[in-house]
Amino acid sequence: MSNIIGITMGDPCGVGPEISVRxxxxxxxxxxxxxxxxxxxxTLEAARDALGLDIDLTPYxxxxxxxGAPLxxxxxxxxxxxxxxxxxxxxxRDAEAKTIGCIVTAPINKEALNLAGHHYDGHTGMLRSLTGSKAAYMLLASEKLKVIHVSTHVSLxxxxxxxxxxxxxxxxxxxxxxxKRIGYAAPRIAIAGINPHCGENGLFGTEDDDQIAPAVAAARAEGIDAHGPISADTVFHRAYTGAFDLIVxxxxxxxxxxxxxxxxDTAVNVSVDLPIDRTSVDHGTAFDIAGKGIANHGNMLEAIAYARKLVTGRAAHAEQG
Structure with missing residues (x-):
């Protein structure tokens, strides 16, 4: 298994090249x-020059x-x-071949992607298509709050x-x-309700009682420490202050x-349940500041650190198995 992290540069006209070089x-x-x-x-050398840095990028x-590069x-x-x-x-393809251990993606521009004939709603849908996966989930991770989504880029x-x-x-x-893979022995998971006050016993809708509560009960029956549905107007504060490790x-x-x-500026976007590992910055291409050498690369560092954690966790899991 490879411990190499592969950073995808993102849109060549955005800040991806700069934050990757930094x-x-x-x-x-x-x-x-x-x-x-x-x-x-x-393009990366142009970003390096815009940043005023001195590094031979060729080996990396x-x-x-x-x-026409650089654009x-x-x-x-x-x-x-x-x-x-x-x-x-x-x-x-390199991740599938185990040449690299995890992908870290710099930001892409969805409009540019679609103009080029690649019709995806973003990275997660693209990665699902490229790997032939039936499902992939978006998890946003920060130090004090982690959230995984049942759905993402669709209408309400x-x-x-x-x-x-x-x-x-x-x-x-x-x-x-x-x-569990990144070190939580028994994750405490809260499931947010979909209606105000989880529907208030049907007063504001029955989806929480009919659809979400049975899922929580089934998860608990499997031994998962799941709680809910819990009203969304309180559950995030409870998780942020330490009551839960993850919110659905x-x-x-x-x-x-x-x-x-x-x-x-610090949350990392993680694709969960793909056959490969991927983390990402949680910001856009920032065309307005691209090439000016002022883009903050802190979020990229967070995404890389999380990627290395995933690679280490996979190696540990393989040794245990």
Whole structure:
């Protein structure tokens, strides 16, 4: 099993190249030797020059061509969208071949991706398609709050329809397995309700009683320390203050709003239940500041640290098995 981390550079016109180079420079020599950037060398060298840094990037780059590289910073471009896809596709294939142990993704631009003919709602859907996975769950992780989502980039109406007993139970299982892998012996998992006050015994809807409560009961029957459904207006505060290790959020904004409130610059996006490991920064391409050398790479460092934790956890699990 490889302990190499593969960073995908993201959209070549965004801040991905800058934060990737900065993160590489901040590493120890040992960690740098266990890192590869999947991207375009001329673009990364342009980012290095914009940052005023001095490092030979060649040994650390899996170089993929881009016509006209380096492209102009901060521009929406189908060429850039296609390149971002190709970086990820190559990293996925190498992860499947166990050449690298975990992928860390810099931000992509969904509009550029779609302009290039790659019709995905984001990284998670793309990774699910590339790996042939039936399911993948988005988990946002910070020091004091972790959230896994039953659904993400769909309308609120569709999210409610997706919150079936089977899907909620599968999400609970995925979250429980992930936390055990990174060192939690018996994760305490709270399941957020979907309606105000969990429906108030049917007064505000019956989905919590009919769909979510049975999933929690089934999880508990399997030995998972699951609690809920718990009203969403209190459960995040309870988890943040230590009552729970993970919250199952029923839809995108229910989980994203609280985690971005408390950990906007540090939360890591983790894809759970894929056959490969992937973490990501939890911010966008920031076209407005791309190429100016001022992008904050702290979130990238957090994503890399989480990736190394996953690689270590997998190795430990393999030894136990």
């Amino acid at each position: 993160a590489l420079l901040d590493m120890s020599g040992e960690d740098r030797d266990r890192t590869r950037i999947y991207g375009n060398l001329p 780059v899996v170089d993929l061509p881009i016509e 102009a910073w901060g521009q929406l471009s189908p060429v850039a969208g296609d390149a971002a896809f190709r970086f990820i596709e190559k990293a996925v 109406k569709e999210a409610i329809q997706r919150a079936t007993t089977e899907r909620v139970l599968a999400t609970i299982r995925a979250g429980d397995a992930h936390l 959020a029923q839809y995108h904004d229910q989980g994203h709003i609280p985690i971005k409130l408390v950990a906007f």
